[in-house]
Amino acid sequence: MKNIKFMHITGKVGYIFSIAFFVFLVISLIASVTLSGFLISLPDDTVKATPGLYLTADINLENTFGNLFGFVDEMDNEVHYIPDSENGDYYQAKDGKLTGTFKSKDHESIKYEIDSKGNIHGLATVEYSINNRQIGIVIIPHIISALFLLFASFYGRRLFKELKSAETPFTETISKNLLKLSVIILGYSFIPAVASNLLFSLMGLGTFDSSGQSIRIAFSLTTIVVAVVLFMLSLIFKYGTSLQKQADETL
Amino acid sequence: MITLRLDRVMADRKMSLNELSEKVGITKANMSNIKTGKISAIRFSTLDAICKVLNCQPGDILEYTEDD
Incomplete structure (x- = not known):
């Protein structure tokens, strides 16, 4: 058939x-x-920053893992941001800088600032992680x-x-x-x-x-x-x- | 329940399973299934062919018995 x-x-x-x-x-x-x-199995790769100091590691914001949602546009040198209402985080673009708060591991709100080069300035002692374990x-x-x-x-x-x-x-x-x-x-x-x-x-x-x-x-x-x-x-x-x-x- | 009594009629006519299946036009395996009652239904056309070859009535092949 x-x-x-x-x-x-x-x-x-x-x-x-x-x-x-x-x-x-x-x-x-x-x-x-x-x-x-x-x-x-990797060790916790927590990045620490002290007030006024640049982080030693440059962070490519477009590939940032974690709670950071901003990215710096290389064309207009402006900071663009994506508010994350779900986690209650707040981001603000001002003078080419991205500022905001995010929650640390012990749920403390920590202020930070990201300049147009993608460097993070900690406004307080920051313990924030781009954690391989989380990935x-x-x-x-x-x-x-x-x-x-x-x-x-x-x-x-x-x-x-x-x-x-x-x-x-x-x-x-x-x-x-x-x-x-x-x-x-x-x-x-x-x-x-x-x-x-x-x-x-x-x-x-x-x-x-x-x-x-x-x-x-x-x-x-x-x-x-x-x-x-x-x-x-x-x-x-x-x-x-x-x-x-x-x-x-x-x- | 309805049971098939093909073996009884075949013995009366002295006809083998081989010969009957050839004359009816179905396979030996299927004819064996009919003979041993391993089927749940039979087509009128098949019954017609069997009755024609064995020269009998459907009632000679089919038998009703009370269920236990």
Whole structure:
């Protein structure tokens, strides 16, 4: 039958892609777990500044991690800032300088100033951290996310394996794997996002990058819709499987 | 429940499973399933062909018994 041949071709292509995706995810996972572990194991790289003194380390504001949200535009030498209302931080651009307050580890509000060269002037003894450990920790939700995708590709591979050789699409293997896929994708749609937002809140972090890019994982409504559609498909295929059984037992 | 009594009619007609399946036009495996009652339904066309070959009535093959 033409449809069955098409199903077999789809199954073969999907099978190859799911294996490739699986291998890619395994490599990515190993890399991110190693990176996360390495960053967490690093010593706390807290930067200290005393009043009136420049920090010894220049900070590239466009790649600043932590609670700093300002960046100095090299074109007009003006300080642009992004207020972070969530953490209650306050930023002010004045005379080419960015000033503001941010919370220290012990939740003290500390004033600081950033000049157009990107140097930080501490207005009080500042203990502020561009903390590698924090980066290492906030990668964890991404690892969880990749784990969900790894499981999805594993069950996707099983589904396509069945599709490439089965005589009918209505088999128990297909309906069961569709159900598993829908549950995994549902988990993927919100568990990493919850973990990510929770970690960011617990660690008192705002957006992670001053350029506006965030590694905070957002909720995805589309993924939830995909999960629901897959769940409904699994129910349809379950019913199809029971009809197929009846048809097979009729002679 | 409905049970199939194909074996009884086949014995009366002295017809083997091989011969019957060939004459009816279904595989030996499927005919064996019919004979041993491993099916949940039978098409009129299949029943018609079996009755034609065995020269019998559907009632000779199908039997109703009370459920336990």
